[in-house]
Amino acid sequence: MSESSRYRRVAATPFWGNRLRHMEQVNCMTLDKKHIAAYFPIVVFLAPSLLLTAVFLFFPAILEVYFSFTDWDGISSSVGFVGFRNFRLMLQDDVFALALRNTVVFCLSTVVLQHLLSLCFAVLIHRKVYFGNLHKALLFVPSILSTVVVSLAFSFILNPISGHWHELFSSFGFDSLSKINWLGDPSYGMAALVFVSVWQYTGYCMVIYMAALADIPKEMLEAGSIDGTNGWQQFWFIEFPSIAPAFTINTVLSVIGNLKAFELVFALTGGGPGNSTEVIATYIYRVGFTSGRMGYGTAVSLVLFIMISAISFIQIKLLRSREQ
Amino acid sequence: MKSFKLLLTLLAMIILGSVVFAQASTEKSTKKTQLQIVHWNNLGDDVIAKFEQENPDIEVLFEKFTVDQFMQVMKTRVASGEIPDIIGAQENDFPVFLKNGIYKDITDYDFVKRLTLNAQKELLAFGDGRIYAIPSNAWAMGIFINVDMFKQHGIKIPENYQDLHTAAQAFRQKGIAPFVQGIKDSWTVNQMFIPQFRLQVDTPQYYDNVKTGTAKWTDPKMVKAYQEWYDLFAAKGMMFEGSLGITYEQAYQLFAQGRVPMWPMGTWAAELFKDDAGKPVKLSFEMDFIPQFGNDTGEEVINAATNIGAMYSISSSTKKLDAAIRFLDWLTMRENAEFFAQKTGLLFPIQGVDFSEVVPYGNKLIPATFEVKVLNPFDVFVDPAVKQQLTVMNQNLLAGIGTVKSELEKVQKAQEIANLERK
Numbered sequence: 001m002s003e004s005s006r007y008r009r010v011a012a013t014p015f016w017g018n019r020l021r022h023m024e025q026v027n028c029m030t031l032d033k034k035h036i037a038a039y040f041p042i043v044v045f046l047a048p049s050l051l052l053t054a055v056f057l058f059f060p061a062i063l064e065v066y067f068s069f070t071d072w073d074g075i076s077s078s079v080g081f082v083g084f085r086n087f088r089l090m091l092q093d094d095v096f097a098l099a100l101r102n103t104v105v106f107c108l109s110t111v112v113l114q115h116l117l118s119l120c121f122a123v124l125i126h127r128k129v130y131f132g133n134l135h136k137a138l139l140f141v142p143s144i145l146s147t148v149v150v151s152l153a154f155s156f157i158l159n160p161i162s163g164h165w166h167e168l169f170s171s172f173g174f175d176s177l178s179k180i181n182w183l184g185d186p187s188y189g190m191a192a193l194v195f196v197s198v199w200q201y202t203g204y205c206m207v208i209y210m211a212a213l214a215d216i217p218k219e220m221l222e223a224g225s226i227d228g229t230n231g232w233q234q235f236w237f238i239e240f241p242s243i244a245p246a247f248t249i250n251t252v253l254s255v256i257g258n259l260k261a262f263e264l265v266f267a268l269t270g271g272g273p274g275n276s277t278e279v280i281a282t283y284i285y286r287v288g289f290t291s292g293r294m295g296y297g298t299a300v301s302l303v304l305f306i307m308i309s310a311i312s313f314i315q316i317k318l319l320r321s322r323e324q
Numbered sequence: 325m326k327s328f329k330l331l332l333t334l335l336a337m338i339i340l341g342s343v344v345f346a347q348a349s350t351e352k353s354t355k356k357t358q359l360q361i362v363h364w365n366n367l368g369d370d371v372i373a374k375f376e377q378e379n380p381d382i383e384v385l386f387e388k389f390t391v392d393q394f395m396q397v398m399k400t401r402v403a404s405g406e407i408p409d410i411i412g413a414q415e416n417d418f419p420v421f422l423k424n425g426i427y428k429d430i431t432d433y434d435f436v437k438r439l440t441l442n443a444q445k446e447l448l449a450f451g452d453g454r455i456y457a458i459p460s461n462a463w464a465m466g467i468f469i470n471v472d473m474f475k476q477h478g479i480k481i482p483e484n485y486q487d488l489h490t491a492a493q494a495f496r497q498k499g500i501a502p503f504v505q506g507i508k509d510s511w512t513v514n515q516m517f518i519p520q521f522r523l524q525v526d527t528p529q530y531y532d533n534v535k536t537g538t539a540k541w542t543d544p545k546m547v548k549a550y551q552e553w554y555d556l557f558a559a560k561g562m563m564f565e566g567s568l569g570i571t572y573e574q575a576y577q578l579f580a581q582g583r584v585p586m587w588p589m590g591t592w593a594a595e596l597f598k599d600d601a602g603k604p605v606k607l608s609f610e611m612d613f614i615p616q617f618g619n620d621t622g623e624e625v626i627n628a629a630t631n632i633g634a635m636y637s638i639s640s641s642t643k644k645l646d647a648a649i650r651f652l653d654w655l656t657m658r659e660n661a662e663f664f665a666q667k668t669g670l671l672f673p674i675q676g677v678d679f680s681e682v683v684p685y686g687n688k689l690i691p692a693t694f695e696v697k698v699l700n701p702f703d704v705f706v707d708p709a710v711k712q713q714l715t716v717m718n719q720n721l722l723a724g725i726g727t728v729k730s731e732l733e734k735v736q737k738a739q740e741i742a743n744l745e746r747k
Binding site for chain 2: 071159179286289290
């Protein structure tokens with residue numbers, strides 16, 4: 001095919017995929033008017049989203065890197081460059097270490113419980129339990145509620161003096177149970193946060209697993225049943241391996257979401273009492289806004305970003321190899 | 325194809341027409357000057373309605389945040405260059421905002437002269453000889469007490485610091501938790517710095533000295549003050565069970581229900597002594613408000629108080645200066661100031677306003693605010709990051725985490741970082 005006829009074919013095709021494939025073949029040095037014409041619609045369509053992403057994501061991210069090396073207080077126009085001081089201080093910061101530990105505990109507990117439960121629910125509903133749609137709806141509804149609304153509701157329910165928890169158990173005579181101060185006792189604060197987070201997002205994870213389960217070819221399950229698999233074997237040897245891609249994306253998203261958890265912790269316990277339920281995101285907010293140490297706060301957020309990226313990368317690598 | 329083009333043209337004309345019409349309507353509705361006001365204290369819908377009625381060309385857009393959120397919101401607004409026309413100001417962050425030119429100098433406006441002389445004096449001292457705000461709430465720290473419970477148990481109402489300890493211990497021995505506090509809202513914890521205030525009365529420069537490194541949070545004096553604080557509030561049986569999980573409003577509810585004898589809180593809590601219709605409530609027991617005694621037995625009563633704990637400032641970058649000036653001028657007129665105090669429960673320091681008449685339990689609040697010797701609360705002089713650490717320390721001790729000494733070491737560490745960053 002001559003060069004000019006190839007251009008004609010590209011210009012005539014309505015599919016972006018073909019255009020992109022074509023562009024890969026074209027040497028950049030040989031760009032001419034026809035090439036530009038081929039590029040133009042793509043650039044035009046991508047420009048608004050690229051511009052918005054640049055303004056609201058890339059530019060602030062670059063600024064964040066810059067501010068993490070400064071002593072900016074969040075108000076002053078004068079900003080002093082302090083080199084690696086913020087990062088050095090972080091290494092000696094006990095509260096940062098505690099927040100990091102709490103973040104890991106919160107994330108691991110939530111992800112493990114959430115995915116165990118959501119997998120169970122997904123499999124059960126997929127296997128046609130009674131009132132499956134009702135169960136599906138009931139489990140999914142919490143995930144469409146705002147986290148702030150959920151937190152407020154639970155702060156009423158778990159109120160140690162007048163909450164429903166207190167009322168319910170004291171009315172049955174379980175005084176010690178009714179007196180548990182879920183949000184104000186450092187021994188129980190984290191457990192309350194994990195419970196609420198699991199309650200809210202289990203349904204969301206379940207829906208993703210259900211979609212993946214629905215894609216498993218019936219022939220595969222039938223073959224399994226001919227071979228005499230029981231329910232557990234069907235799950236472990238057929239269903240679970242088949243939904244591996246969904247498991248990967250679901251757990252990666254959960255880990256990312258829980259590592260940067262903010263609204264739930266902020267609205268439910270505020271990171272307290274003391275620092276007992278402080279997580280990295282609430283700590284960033286506390287040092288940046290309340291204490292007026294925006295430079296240090298951005299340095300912590302940069303560390304969080306690197307941490308999330310590294311964990312997600314490793315997780316994807318491991319889970320993808322499992323998919324193979 | 326022709327009809328398709330016609331349809332497209334028609335559609336374009338409709339959209340264009342709608343845009344033009346919407347623009348015209350917006351212009352019509354924005355003929356009024358929209359005055360943005362942001363504060364953590366309530367301004368009161370009735371106050372806004374009265375102002376708008378008397379100034380029909382101005383529309384007030386009021387936003388209220390909790391005191392914890394307020395400064396954080398302000399910082400983001402300042403950073404984005406969207407500073408409201410009138411902004412709340414508090415003594416902690418005032419110097420930083422002033423240094424950055426956020427506030428307009430209002431010294432020469434006539435309405436400033438309507439403020440009480442003490443308020444003017446305090447403002448001048450705070451603003452380096454100029455006035456940049458009007459105070460909306462002259463407040464004092466103190467303790468709301470249930471007089472009936474004291475009488476019922478034969479416990480003397482405290483008149484000094486030692487009495488307070490004795491009374492608290494007496495209640496505890498009778499199996500009654502003497503105090504309640506809404507500790508879930510972290511700011512409320514700072515209303516219990518009574519021994520720390522005593523240290524300030526004893527050594528006025530102490531909290532300035534920790535900034536220069538000549539005094540430390542771990543000095544024996546401070547350890548002793550905090551140990552006294554611990555014995556008074558954090559020791560077993562001193563705080564109402566569940567206080568760690570409740571809010572400011574819920575603590576008030578418990579006090580108002582007569583379940584607790586003492587609630588350490590500032591005079592601004594008068595805003596809560598109202599029913600849903602905004603009318604003052606009469607509690608079922610005799611209530612009084614005593615100072616947070618900085619004095620020992622036999623000494624003159626001294627309390628932590630300020631005229632400038634909550635203020636209204638005009639943004640130096642406002643494009644609606646005239647409307648902002650008119651608002652402050654209107655608010656400081658005596659009858660409007662009284663109306664404001666009545667609706668919000670705040671002690672607005674304007675000459676001639678009789679708070680005993682207009683604020684719920686005003687007659688109980690005035691003695692501790694205006695009739696005793698007062699000194700600014702110590703935390704006014706503390707770096708924000710250190711204050712934050714103090715709050716955490718108090719919550720930790722109340723939750724049974726750490727010891728006074730180990731927690732004070734953390735505060736000292738925060739102080740050293742603040743000192744380093746200040747340099």
